[in-house]
Amino acid sequence: SALPGLLARAPKAELHMHIEGSLEPELSFQLAARHGITLPYASVEALREAMDFEDLQSFLNLYYACADVLRTEDDFFELGWAYFQRAAADGIVHAEIFFDPQTHTARGVPMGAVILGLHRASEQARRQLGLSSSLILCFLRHLSEEEALQTLEAALPYREFFIGVGLDSAERDHPPAKFERVFAWARTLGLHVVAHAGEEGPAAYVEQALDLLHAERIDHGVRSIDSPALMQRLAHEGVPLTVCPLSNLKLCVVPDLAEHPLPQLLAAGLRVTINSDDPAYFGGYLLDNFRALFDALPQWGAAEAYALLRNSLQASFVAPEQKVAWM
Ligand code: ADE
Ligand code: ZN
Secondary structure, three states: OOOOOHHHHOOEEEEEEEHHHHOOHHHHHHHHHHHOOOOOOOOHHHHHHOOOOOOHHHHHHHHHHHHHHOOOHHHHHHHHHHHHHHHHHOOEEEEEEEEOHHHHHOOOOOHHHHHHHHHHHHHHHHHHHOOEEEEEEEEEOOOOHHHHHHHHHHHHHHHHHOOEEEEEOOOOOOOHHHHHHHHHHHHHOOOEEEEEEOOOOOHHHHHHHHHOOOOOEEEEOHHHHHOHHHHHHHHHHOOEEEEOHHHHHHOOOOOOHHHOOHHHHHHOOOEEEEOOEOHHHHOOOHHHHHHHHHHHOOOOOHHHHHHHHHHHHHOOOOOHHHHHHHO
């Protein structure tokens, strides 16, 4: 099946995109030159060739290495602004963006440089592109809960600039249960809560994210397919899943897009959305994900396309009136 042409311009939201994962090799080399940093790759082409992953960890190694070029508030502004321009070109009207402060504060970058740089890009996108956006602060799950608590505390002076917290990085052996206290604190601060679960980890981690963290959305969640009881629960409770097809393909979560569980998830009544995760690393932005998916799934047509778009707007954290205005 072909992606209906109208879909390209239809209003859509992106709810699962790590801003550090939108760092294109060209910008990496520009920022490295600006700061006198030598990247462990000879050229943009050599860095692109290194984007051949066997699992989540092999990707994370490169992703954290490249993030080293992000040093100043202006760097974060440029990173954000580059993404917003691409997002607007894909018909994205609203984006809820993840950032990983610990990747930067651990290198001595001030929390304020990260958040204020991204916030400035977000404001410019609203004014110049008509694209609204919000920031979601993610805790790195391979680090301790103590470090997550310290990170949330360090971000409190900037509380007005982010709307929620999330949980990302290496999933295996780092269950949601490890972060119960920091998520409870975030909820008392009025923050939204989401969590990566069921990407490489088991369906039981999705259940923990719901029961222990009270996650309002599950990022990825594709391993829910292994548990009929969980599938029923997700459908019944209307929990959105932010699924990332090209990411799943590149990180070998699925062998082929034609074998992606998305058709079963959608048919079972789950509120699935399509997202790009780390577009600079996985071969494409949001429309590229839609195109690749629809090319691989001949049984899908306009009905599925519109259901996925409607879900993305519906599952966002914007006010109900704004959702009505979009639809
Ligand atoms: N950080 C950036 N992308 C991620 C992903 N797909 N899973 C876990 N952590 C991430
Ligand atoms: Zn992700």
